[in-house]
Amino acid sequence: MIQLDRVSKRYSSPGMGSKDALKQVSLTLPAGELTFLTGHSGAGKSTLLKLIMMIERPTAGEILVDGIPLNRVGRSGIPLVRRRIGMVHQNHQLLFDRSVYDNVALPLVIAGFPRADIGKRVRAALDKVGLLSKEKLNPMMLSGGEQQRVGIARAVVNKPPLLLADEPTGNLDPELSAEIMDLFKDFARVGVAVMIATHDLSLIARYSHRLLTLREGHLVADRDETPV
């Protein structure tokens, strides 16, 4: 679902020199697999996510998302790439001026789903994360764990082939983290490529999923495969 081929990203600012955030990173995330991405702050996790989300462009190398070569996607094509990627953010990125239902419905409204379908899909997604009874509430009235689950419902509501999560269990206690992880495992089981970026090593230790480690922009370890 995602392929990176010798991807590098260099940030340079005038007078401040330049910094290689990613160096020659190659990896493949197949459908139906859950992968952890870890590394210290500044190791390149965020940069990798930004490149996949097309928030930034790589300096070198090629990225394929769902078969699409991102290098050849123009500005107007970016939204269509993002619609294939469900993204769960550390700070949830929910909108507090509208209900839980409207937050989850947003990707469907944007993608132009028929209104009759939207209700069904939003309720299915909310049911999946166990928040069906709270659809009319403002997300501000929910707990941190519930807000995170609203964010997950929004990420999966249009059934993207790819699910990215940035520190999804960042502020949650172990019990809630486990619930969230169970959700991600369910999505992987039905064929979604799931990648969880986290530096919560205790979380990673509890699961036997594939692990990618970034260090200073290099992909240094890949638990399931031979180290790169």
Added chain:
Amino acid sequence: MTTKRPGRNATPLKPKRAAPVTPPRRSSGARAARSAWRDRLESWRLHHRDSARDALLRMRAAPAATAMTVLVIAIALALPAGITVLLENAQAATRGWDGNAHLSVFLKDDVDSDQQRALAATWQARDDVARTQSVTREQALAEFRELSGFGDVLDALPDNPLPPLIMVYPVDAHPDQLAALQSALNAMPEVDLAQLDVLWVQRLHAMIELAGRIVGALTLALALAVVLVVVNTIRLAIESRREEIVVIKLVGGTDGFVRRPFLYTGFWFGLAGGLVSVVLVQIALLWIGSPIDELTALYDSEYSLVGIGFVNVLVLPLFAGLLGLMGAWLAVSRHLNDIDPQLL
């Protein structure tokens, strides 16, 4: 959560050199392509409707700020619109005065009264002449004696010094037409001098034309002001909805989707400003209406004030709406690209 891909998406992308790729849209389920198109059109229409309504609701939610902006737009538009109406009134009022414009054609002294009558009849037959009025030398002398009080002086003169006169009233009092008629008459052998004694009509026309140009420039400047007011209003609206824009972009909202509510906001501001400006102009016309009626009554004129006109009542708000749309477009294309999503 299966991720079955529709067949058309499986077509390999041709490796054209440097050609930008537009990723195919994901199908919204097991629907036929035909109905998917209809769905997309329908959802596009619904989003327009929702954006338009949402923009109105947001304006209503901040009544004071909205009223201020609308009033600024309204005043900026009422000024040129009001002056234009007054100018149209001035033109309508002076159209009557043009009717009195005429040429005084003095004939040579040796033209006798029979020839003068024949000449007057010939000219009256011309296409560009409405009517003529002959004043023979004797009539002129009698009139002069009566009106001037110089009768004794005239008696002392050996001869009647007054030339025969034909007053020629043109069909069209436009300065160009008058000038053409004047030179045609001057060229005739019997004519001593064809005098246009309505120079002030020309001056009036020139002044109205000048005023029209000034109003044109004023309209342009104030239309620009309206656009700038809307640019600023929309810029603030974009700034206050930054988070929402970021989220919409992150979940795959196109630029058009993000732009739409702001464009409607600009359009509504312009439209509302235009409607209020029509009301302002009408109030101003009512305000000056009764003094003008008194004035025209004193001048024995049946002239009455012309209003803003039914067509302009529609055209002005629509024009204002377009200005608003233009301002919103400028603001959106200038500021929306500044807001790019960041992962926090």
